[in-house]
Amino acid sequence: MPSPQSSSSPSQSGYGDDPVAVLGAGALGRLWAAYLPSETTGFVPRNASALSSFKLNYHLEDDRGREHDIVRRWLTGLSGTSLLLVTTKAGDTLDALAPIIDRLPAPCPIVLFQNGLGSQQAVAERWPGRPVLAASTTEAANRPTPDRVVHAARGHTWIGALTETGAAVTSAVIRQLARSGLEVRGEERILERLWGKLAVNAGINPFTAILDCRNGDILTSPLFLDHIDALCDELANLIEAEGLPSHSPRELRDNIERVARNTAANTSSMRGDFQSGRATEIDYINGYVARRSRELGLAAPVNQMLADRVRTLVPHPNPERSS
Ligand SMILES: NC(=O)c1ccc[n+]([C@@H]2O[C@H](COP(=O)([O-])OP(=O)(O)OC[C@H]3O[C@@H](n4cnc5c(N)ncnc54)[C@H](OP(=O)(O)O)[C@@H]3O)[C@@H](O)[C@H]2O)c1
Structure with a gap:
């Protein structure tokens, strides 16, 4: 130990x-x-x-x-x-x-x-x-x-x-x-591993920041339910275009939902940053997906929308701390 x-x-x-x-x-x-x-x-x-x-x-x-x-x-x-x-x-x-x-x-x-x-x-x-x-x-x-x-x-x-x-x-x-x-x-294959983590963060963090909620709470929110399939399509297309081992949108969604359930009571780092008035890392998560997709001629409107919305959030103090 x-x-x-x-x-x-x-x-x-x-x-x-x-x-x-x-x-x-x-x-x-x-x-x-x-x-x-x-x-x-x-x-x-x-x-x-x-x-x-x-x-x-x-x-x-x-x-x-x-x-x-x-x-x-x-x-x-x-x-x-x-x-x-x-x-x-x-x-x-x-x-x-x-x-x-x-x-x-x-x-x-x-x-x-x-x-x-x-x-x-x-x-x-x-x-x-x-x-x-x-x-x-x-x-x-x-x-x-x-x-x-x-x-x-x-x-x-x-x-x-x-x-x-x-x-x-x-x-x-x-x-x-x-x-x-x-x-x-x-x-x-460190890039592959970083991509795996990015995909999960892209499917959890912006929702928790926009909805100002804990990880588990996104799973029943209309914002998540309305956009998660399209978000996973965008991720799957980009991962494939990057030449990395492909994942089906369903696999990506299952993984995102599993992590959100397993960390249901946690506050994501993005929500924590926003609550503390610090800059978030959205440009390196959904913002990165949107930018790379554009560079490779792919569409990623959901990642772009989430990145835009997180960038416009006004930080506010919150007694709950991130973990
Ligand atoms: N915390 C985790 O559990 C964890 C886990 C996995 C990955 N990560 C990743 O690790 C990175 C750091 O996370 P964190 O939670 O440790 O963030 P953090 O607490 O905000 O720490 C970042 C530190 O960098 C300092 N810094 C910024 N610009 C600097 C400069 N020019 N010269 C020297 N220091 C500078 C900041 O100082 P000021 O505060 O004075 O600006 C701050 O102390 C992030 O990318 C995060 O996603 C974190």
Whole structure:
């Protein structure tokens, strides 16, 4: 059973060994940093000169409800970084990476944890010579207050390469991430896995955000019932046009409904973002489906309509928190 690695004063000597840098000190970044070895894991600051402390302190509630005090350093130098985990939102990823990438050693693997699709390809296309990998994870973390992270559900993380140099380092990256004690596996068909998750998110998240409801409540809503078959047709057509193994619209719908039932009481990340006044990742989920469909000469009016409606939602505070 893995445990987060609490620490209040990292050893003097530990810092130089294989440091893992985390870009994006939000829910998921703090989760990984808490489980990875404390001496060799730190966060990349947005602006090092604005730091008031070289340490970041926070509390972690692990998946068994136990509390941990976590202390990790802010990394002011990146020249020794052996692995970069990018845990920003999809829409922030390029802008977050661009100012720091030249400070990373050329062989440093870059692992992208974003949900949806579009941001991963943008990074791989912009820096094709870099070892870029994508992660698809079912670990779940949320951040109910700024200094508190909750490991809401234990899951698995699949890692696969997006560039040629990424393929050469996949095993080494898995070994390094496995030091967290979390379940990490290799995935040769990472795009397929990301597509699978995107299809489920596309069929649940926008409905929960538009209807401002929990996952299970979409299943009986007229908005969902009126559009889910057409949405699954659009997804099936695009998945096939992408050259990925095909899925029937019925299979996609069954999968969406199964996940919505199994997570009936949960608030989706999209609804959570909208409730907290944060930008949603709609452009990388239904927005991505609509854009890619257009590029490939396919119609995706339902995905487009859902993306348009989510973009116009006005955030409002809600006492229910996401999980
Ligand atoms: N949370 C989960 O359980 C989970 C599970 C699977 C996948 N994911 C995916 O992982 C990604 C991150 O999710 P999350 O829930 O951790 O989001 P989050 O809590 O919003 O964390 C994102 C973090 O990135 C930081 N950031 C943004 N721009 C930055 C920059 N230029 N430099 C440095 N840091 C920057 C943000 O800082 P500010 O807050 O200061 O803007 C924020 O702390 C998303 O794509 C999500 O879909 C999350």
